[in-house]
Amino acid sequence: MTDTIVALATPDSQSALGVIRISGKKALEISEKACGNPAPPPRYVHLTKYKSAQNETLDQIIMVYYEKGKSFTSENCLELTCHGNPVLIKEILNDLLKRGCRLANPGEFTYRAFTNGKIDLTQAEAIADLIGAKSKQALMLANKNLDGNLTNKIRQIQSQILVQQSNIEAFIDFPEDDLGDEKNRQVITSLCDISSELTGLIEFGKKINVFNRDLKVVLIGPPNVGKSSIFNRIIGMDRSIVNHEAGTTRDFIDYKINLGMVTVRLYDTAGIRKAEQQIEEEGIKKTHLLIQDADLVLIILDRSLPYPSGVDLEIALDIKNKKSILVLNKSDLPKNIDMSESNFRHLRTTVVSTNEKESISSLTGLIQNLLLEEYKTENEFNLSVNLRQSSALLKAQNAIQKSLETLEVGNANEFSVPDLKEAISCLNSIVDTKDNEDMLDLLFSSFCIGK
Ligand SMILES: Nc1nc2c(ncn2[C@@H]2O[C@H](COP(=O)(O)OP(=O)(O)OP(=O)(O)O)[C@@H](O)[C@H]2O)c(=O)[nH]1
Ligand SMILES: [Mg+2]
Structure with a gap:
């Protein structure tokens, strides 16, 4: 990503303060030329003047520099806290555009954090949920996913499926080991448990919709x-x-x-x-x-x-x-x-x-x-499941069901493997879909500008 993006992160109205975020290559240049800070130590608060390209002082601001690799987007980032006057903010934004930045799309900072591997998709969605939460409970649920609870759950289910896939593949590779009825039953029982767990998560998603x-x-x-x-x-x-x-x-x-x-x-x-x-x-x-x-x-x-x-x-x-x-x-x-x-x-x-x-x-x-x-049961709420995630869970569950149908027949176990792989891939799309650009565009376009 070569563009340096800029956006107002606070509401565009009169307020005590306004925060402008900048992410990308030009961040350091802006720090030097507009804020007079050639080598800002990262994560320190710098009280400085913001000067336009014409060398006019536009405002006294607080500048914080976040260095590449450690910032939210993993790029060089600046946060400028200026006074919350829409006229002033427009002047600073226009100046930043003149200096080669471009206005960020909705959710583009989070998108960059995601594509640069700082957060996964469930965490990106949790950030949007945190901002849009309509109740305290919704806030708490969003925080759980930000901590990675849904991702951990998905990874755990994926590895359970993988274990069963390996059991079946072992039988394909070494048929003389004869999986036998008993082992076949064990695989079926485990996959049934996984299927129920997925149903539980889907139902849970419907249930917690009430908080949003x-x-x-x-x-x-x-x-x-x-x-x-x-x-x-x-x-x-x-x-x-x-x-x-x-x-x-x-x-x-x-x-x-x-x-x-x-x-x-x-x-x-x-x-x-x-x-x-x-x-x-x-x-x-x-x-x-x-x-x-x-x-x-x-x-x-x-x-x-x-x-x-x-x-x-x-x-x-x-x-x-x-x-x-x-x-x-x-x-x-x-x-x-x-x-x-x-x-x-x-x-x-x-x-x-x-x-x-x-x-x-x-x-x-x-x-x-x-x-x-x-x-009522508070400790039930350990993670959150949204509509997109529910629909991927449902696809995964359908794939497991298909593999179970094959396994129930008994002697064609290898045909169940593609369905298990499909289930794993559906679950993966919940956490990490870098190749599905349309879906990512749709998802991040619902974010606010500046996030
Ligand atoms: N004594 C007493 N009077 C009440 C009480 N609650 C409401 N009222 C009176 O009952 C009358 C009707 O109250 P509203 O709140 O307008 O009743 P409503 O059901 O909205 O009436 P509509 O809009 O006409 O359908 C008013 O004179 C109120 O002061 C109460 O708890 N005790
Ligand atoms: Mg009335």
Whole structure:
């Protein structure tokens, strides 16, 4: 790679500081000519002036030099920390372009780190995941892969396959040794175990997807039960209009909050009832659509009123197969509801009042627990598996299955070897695909510029 690349690594907006990264051959020349540091000791902080090609001082900056072989990209690198003014940053970037640098493509620094062998593909992806993580748990998972946990797991499975491949090849090379039924069985059993391990990883990948997206929690119920009041209490501000008249909320209102390990998008909706006007009907239609897409539905009822049997069947059909909680609101008022005939009587139920802070806190805790119900065992999360990796795992698993079909037949063991090699190669593509340029382009183009 001959080009020297440059990019702003921080957001292009007014801020205290802005960081510009440079990687490539010209880094030392820039250090000397623009920053007046002919021989900068690596990894030291240098307070200096940045001077343009016309010898104008553009800013007082901090320059750090990272030497070839030891930098992130493994090339000579500079990090210039200047003041965070977009006008100033543009001047410095333009000057660097004049000095022979070119603007980096998205993810190009990481791409160089990968092609120069500083990191493997799972670690490169972990860096992107770390930057894009939507929750604390997602951050922790990205860090595990940055440590190489997924790579280690893949390498371990590859060597297990290789052992079985050698066992089969030994039989091909020395048929007089007669692998025999017993040995054939052992190979089959081991490959079945490997196949199950791959399934486990694929399933795990699907499971942890929950930490990388906004989970949808939808508040529904008849009008006037206090949906908007609960919504406002959970998000901690008066975002939705509350009124004693039924039918106040027409269109849904949403707000993003962090609930411990997950990020939740909370929706306040129009109360479900037989609509009096078309505009209200539109709002109710949207409520039904939101329920379809929800990760968790909170059915709010007014505990101080008799059970509202008019709409419960409609809601019950909507929430079929959905994770749901029944929330009985207005517990500060005398109880009048009778749930014995209700379609919701089997749901997990909690009683709240928007006038009682504690009851809302425990509702928030319950939401969090339910969303994370199936992800409780902390130590399970030792690595992360994304969609690309899952699809390679699936291909590897299919190849193992094919080899197993051949082995089950018994007397044609050598035909199972190509499938085992294919499985190893699929697994390799998770960690190290230097020859698949299209895939690499696609992968790194999703990175941010400057990373
Ligand atoms: N006593 C009491 N009143 C409440 C409670 N929560 C809400 N309210 C009152 O109930 C009325 C309706 O509240 P909203 O939050 O607007 O109800 P909603 O379900 O969003 O109503 P729509 O938008 O019309 O569907 C308001 O007068 C609130 O002040 C509560 O816990 N206790
Ligand atoms: Mg409302």
